[in-house]
Amino acid sequence: MKKEVKIKIVEVLKREGLFYPEIEDKIKVETPKEESYGDLATNVAFLLTKHLKQKPQDIALNLKTILEKEPIFSKVEVVNGFINLFLSENFYHQVVKKAVLEKDRFGESLDKNRGKINIEYVSANPTGPLHLGHGRGAVVGNILSNMYSYIGYKVEREFYINDAGNQIKKLGQSVYARFRQIEEPDYPFPEDGYHGEYIKDIAKEIYHYEREKILSMLSEEDAIDFCAEYAKNYLLDKIKEDLKLINVEFDIWTSEKHLYEHGKVEAALNFLNSKGLIYEKDGALWLKTSLYGDEKDRVIKKSDGSYTYFAADIAYHYDKYERGYDFIINVWGADHHGYFPRLKAAITAFGVSENWINVVFIQLVKLFKDGQEVKMSKRSGDFITLRELVEEVGKDAVVYFFASKDPDTHLNFDIDVALAKSNENPVYYVQYAHARISSVFREAKEKFGFDPESDFEADLSLLTQEEEKSIMKFLSTLPEDIEEATLKNQPHKITNLTYELASRLHKYYYQHKFLIENDENLLKARLYLLKAVRNALRTLFKLMGITPVERM
RNA sequence: GCGCCCGUAGCUCAGCUGGAUAGAGCAACGGACUUCUAAUCCGUAGGUCGCACGUUCGAAUCGUGCCGGGCGCACCA
Known part of the structure; x- marks a missing residue:
């Protein structure tokens, strides 16, 4: 309705010879705070002061007599330069x-052809259960997707699986060590491995079903790879179950590993290389992101020959671009905000407009119970999972509270309030x-x-x-x-x-x-x-x- | 040191591409059930919008500088 009224106002201004193109974007039609100020109010009179060299109030009074003649308004009033509009009953x-x-x-x-977009959210590493931060990202990403769909976009919801790097390797080593410990309690556990109890559960499952297979594998390396793959699939299933608890689903699951296997990473880097944007220094390969607004150049291939996470991410986003989305939105944890300029730089290096990629940052969730903050630390494995929270306060409360604050502000989740039936x-x-x-x-x-x-x-x-x-x-x-x-x-x-x-x-x-x-x-x-x-x-x-x- | 986010009522937060007397909810206090559910409603009280300059008809909103809190500044992901 606001739109239609604005169009009407512009139309009237033009007819009366009072229209100046530069004010068009500044014309506001909004619901006033006070009911007595009408159904809708507009600021046009203020915008015309410079052009007409008159006081807002006088301009408004002149416009009032003109606008009153329009049938969609049942009444027009002027207060302090604001023009307050009352709409006809029939309209309501x-x-x-x-x-x-x-x-x-x-x-x-009703028009569902406004465009095609991609929203990527959660994208948690499949190395453990979802925690509260993931939950908030899931809720925000899901609601945003629903909203864009509501206004006519075709939305593809995507989860990026980081299954190619060190984290997965560590996961495999951790599970393998727990597996070995079942028979040899003194078998060493990797220093920076994953300590959670769920690792032992996975190891036990493997022991139960695949003991012979693992023990008959000649190399430890193969056994670790097997454990990594097994654990990854196990944890992805858990993640999907957890997401289902809060009604969050995805259309596309993209695997980082597959990007490598299908040569996407090589291809993307070759393209950048052909544009002369890649050089070697200290035994590593660097991308000239500083040419595109990043504060410095970034390594894409380490001196040990392996690629960085960034390299795969470039290929991933280029792949998304080739899928033909009008724009994309990534929902990220706020701790990644420093990463955005470099990704944006890499994407623009491909010739993609920087407006194409958007990021919504999710700030931390702090949990409160009995008036006290519940401290959580991932390192010690001592954190409340999304599942636990949903089981404690219910799905709807979790969703509502996660959704209720601006994503980019810290969220205090008070369990007592969420549980209160009052x-x-x-x-x-x-x-x-x-x-x-x-x-x-x-x-x-x-x-x-x-x-x-x-x-x-x-x-x-x-x-x-x-x-x-x-x-x-x-x-x-x-x-x-x-x-x-x-x-x-x-x-x-x-x-x-x-x-x-x-x-x-x-x-x-x-x-x-x-x-x-x-x-x-x-x-x-x-x-x-x-x-x-x-x-x-x-x-x-x-x-x-x-x-x-x-x-x- | 640099970058990003935040600072609004006792608490949790809206409002921020400048607009009318700065809004809700909770907590506090006082009221309302012969009624379709009182998990509700009505009222009272509560504010240097972190501080200071600046921009202009007008600043919580924009700019600059401070102060305070969080996060980030890897050949990690």
């Missing part, structure tokens, strides 16, 4: 109808809104013999209460609010919007009755509006991956 009724008809896809773009807990607040509507619908069917689930018509002009208008107003801008949040990569806005809608519903519920005995028209009108709210809530829940509960 259309929005409510739309929400009822579109079910749990309210406001979703108004302290926003998850219950939003779910209760949905459950309340479901409850009203059940009652309507049982006691009034009217099923709100059926298709029915209603006279929406009966919806004149303040709380009703407040809800309609909210619904009228919801799809645009979602779109705006999407394009800014701000998944946490979804939780804000959901909370806001729930709040308006709760207020409405408290002030007014829906199941009215002697006024069928009003009954239907109100149930119709409730249905619109329910659908909007379901749409938002679906974006987040939260269950819309029917009763609580």
Whole structure:
């Protein structure tokens, strides 16, 4: 709606000879904080002060008399230079109808050809279970994917498996050592190996099923490779199970190892070499990333002959580019922010626009219980896994809290709040809104013999209460609010919007009755509006991956 | 030392491509259940928007410099 109003304003300015191209992008049409300031407000008068050499208030007053003649506005007011616009009732009724008809896809773009993008998230090394940071990345990546899909992009969700480097080798050595220790308790464990209990579990499993095979292998190296491969697959399965706990899935799993096996790394580096961007120094090969904005050049092939992680990553991103995405988003832990300039440099060296690659950084998750921070250290293996947290507080709470803050700010996860069945807990607040509507619908069917689930018509002009208008107003801008949040990569806005809608519903519920005995028209009108709210809530829940509960 | 993020009410945070009196929630205090679920609602109180300059009609928002916290500055991934 904001868009349409802005177009209308520009149209009016042009007609009146008051249009200056440079102000177009600055014209804002937004929902004012105060209800009394109208349905929408615009700042155009301020933007014209320089051109017209008049005070904002005077310009606004002139524009008011012109805008008043437009039928989409029922009223135009000027306060302190702001032009406050009131929209006609009919407009809001259309929005409510739309929400009822579109079910749990309210406001979703019908045009699904806006473009094709790729969102890569989690991409945890398959060397252990998922921890909370991965969980937050999973939730953020998943919601972002849902959001882009909502606004009309074809989204491919991708998990990059780092299965080629030292970490996997270490994993193999660790598992192999635990395997050997079953028969020889003194068998040495690698110094910087993985200490978690899960390593022993994997070793036991291998011992149970593959003991003969391993012992008959002549070389220890082959045995370690076998263990690495076995453990990797075992842990990837675990990771997939953990992700399923929070409804996160992927379309594409790309293996770093396969990039090497299919010659992608060689090919990418050959191309860069042909452009004269690679040179040798100190026995290693370097890429001239400093030519493309990086602070210094980077090693791509170490002096021991092996490639760096960076080399594979270049090939990986070039591969993504060749797949033809309009742009890509990587969801990374904030500890990787220093890595971004170099990857961006490498990508631009291929001639790719730097706007093509985007990164959303995820800051740390700190866990609190009983008012105390729960300290976690990966080295000691002493950390809470995503699975443990989900088992303790439930899927919906984990998803909601991970989603509720700007990804690029630290997140304090308070277990006590997530567990609280009270108004302290926003998850219950939003779910209760949905459950309340479901409850009203059940009652309507049982006691009034009217099923709100059926298709029915209603006279929406009966919806004149303040709380009703407040809800309609909210619904009228919801799809645009979602779109705006999407394009800014701000998944946490979804939780804000959901909370806001729930709040308006709760207020409405408290002030007014829906199941009215002697006024069928009003009954239907109100149930119709409730249905619109329910659908909007379901749409938002679906974006987040939260269950819309029917009763609580 | 350099780079990135953060600093807003007692707590957790919105708001940040400049806009109206800086907003929520929790906690505190005071109210509301012969009603479709009180897991709710209504009200009160609570602020040098880290500090200082600057940019302009206007700064929490932009710029510069400080202060405080986190992260990163590998031939690790």
